Ligand SMILES: CSCCC(=O)C(=O)COP(=O)(O)O
């Protein structure tokens with residue numbers, strides 16, 4: 469699908485969703501400094517051709533400005549003339565879209581996701597078990613154990629993106645970057661937000677369990 473074929477109405481709906489989510493996450497202090505980025509896909513999807521709205525790079529997401537988002541293609545090239553630069557981590561978003569066909573991806577840096585991804589980064593996953601909210605990831609097995617992948621936090625974003633296909637767990641809608649943050653996704657913005665909330669609850673609980681001993 470060409471970008472030109474995507475309706476103005478769909479683009480506006482997506483921008484409105486992103487604005488709302490950005491405000492909600494900012495209210496939770498999920499955007500310290502200029503960290504974090506958000507994206508929502510628009511139009512039809514094929515692994516080689518898709519488009520998404522993404523936050524502009526280097527902005528403090530807690531601050532509202534008229535120019536917070538831009539539309540990019542699957543190569544992260546802007547679809548319209550703009551002075552904005554897409555998030556430096558848009559390449560990670562694009563790879564996750566390509567691999568999963570999901571429709572929204574949200575990335576935040578929090579104290580709990582940093583602590584746990586650093587502590588378990590060497591093994592390549594965070595394993596958690598016996599947490600009721602695991603069911604909210606769509607995994608209903610009793611007392612189940614899940615592994616949330618952790619990727620190394622290379623300075624070169626492309627080299628992180630290249631590791632995504634082999635790290636992805638098809639049952640788990642999220643990936644941690646070691647000592648950095650989490651990318652969580654869903655079939656729409658609401659589901660991606662839901663998954664992110666579940667992950668962050670799991671991280672805080674797991675951290676507190678470990679510290680309690
Ligand atoms: C400010 S922390 C380093 C970049 C980062 O990890 C991040 O989430 C924000 O990058 P962006 O290009 O989206 O502003």
Ligand SMILES: [Zn+2]
Pocket residue numbers: 503504505557575577648649
């Ligand atoms: Zn980041």
